[in-house]
Amino acid sequence: MCSLKNDGIYLYFMAKTAIKILDYAYFRDKIVPFSEANISIMTHAFMYGSAVFEGIRAYFNKDDNAIYILHVKEHLERILNSTKIMRLNTHLSVQEMTDIVVEVLKKNSPKEDAYLRPSWFKDVIRIGPSLVCEGDTDSFIVSAIALGDYVDTQKGLNVRTSSWRRVQDTAIPARAKVNGSYVNTGLAKAEAILSGYDDAIFLNEDGHVAEGSAMNIFLVRDGKLITSMGNENILEGITRAFVTRIAREDLGLEVSYRSIDRTELYVADEVFFCGTGAQIAPITAIDDYKVGTGKPGLISKKIQDFYSEICRGKVAKYKDYLIKIAY
Ligand SMILES: Cc1ncc(COP(=O)(O)O)c(C=O)c1O
Structure with a gap:
């Protein structure tokens, strides 16, 4: 209440x-x-x-x-x-x-x-x-x-794929951040919480992995990052684009944008959510399958640590992405 x-x-x-x-x-x-x-x-x-x-x-x-x-x-x-x-x-x-x-x-x-x-x-x-x-x-x-954490960023999230599908561009465009479309998020998040999970992953109508309830998603397979494409009914996240940049430029990681099957979630070495609210939040279990070792992965943690330094103005290269208000 x-x-x-x-x-x-x-x-x-x-x-x-x-x-x-x-x-x-x-x-x-x-x-x-x-x-x-x-x-x-x-x-x-x-x-x-x-x-x-x-x-x-x-x-x-x-x-x-x-x-x-x-x-x-x-x-x-x-x-x-x-x-x-x-x-x-x-x-x-x-x-x-x-x-x-x-x-x-x-x-x-x-x-x-x-x-x-x-x-x-x-x-x-x-x-x-x-x-x-x-x-x-x-x-x-x-x-x-x-606001501190919106979702837990430390313990590793236990999530499920939602029985609700992500809204489609042919009905309510996920690319636009429309208040009314967040009933879709609300249904998925409520279902996840009521069934004992921390959060939800949406599939789109094609059955591909779209995104989290209010965050984008990355998988790590063989040291490479994979995230869903912009035309898979996702919000084209600002953090997703930024993670892509720092992964490629600063951490020397390969990143690909492509369709992701649901079962790839189960065999990924690491999975994490990213978003302004979610920040970088490692996922350690999906649909009761352990992700990787069952602990927040090393690459996820590396990205999380670097992201957090950037956000607090500690990385000179990215200061232009911040507006500083000095007290
Ligand atoms: C549905 C949805 N997907 C993804 C994101 C992540 O987007 P961003 O990184 O731009 O905050 C958000 C959060 O705004 C969201 O609500």
């Missing part, structure tokens, strides 16, 4: 993890206290899922008393692609949205890792799901929470 506490706002969800919502959000063209960022129960986006969003992480580094926001440009470029697919009317450039994201984080000034949630949504009251209507207002919002 979800509940709100009076002393600061903490939202509880099923995993009994408390989420701390930060005090300020961006809502209808200004920064307001989070409690004032509210919409009508008849808003189009609420009734029909007509909104798109991104999750952006910010990493606090106590050694230099600064917080680093990761991949802002990439996320805000992708949100514009999502708005285009969803026919939302936007009035802000990537730079203008970047300034807002930075302002929200500055106003909250968390001294811990945080997660920002920018979103464009159909901010009108209208009956009928059509995305096209002249004069519709579509709004940009940004909320923020404090």
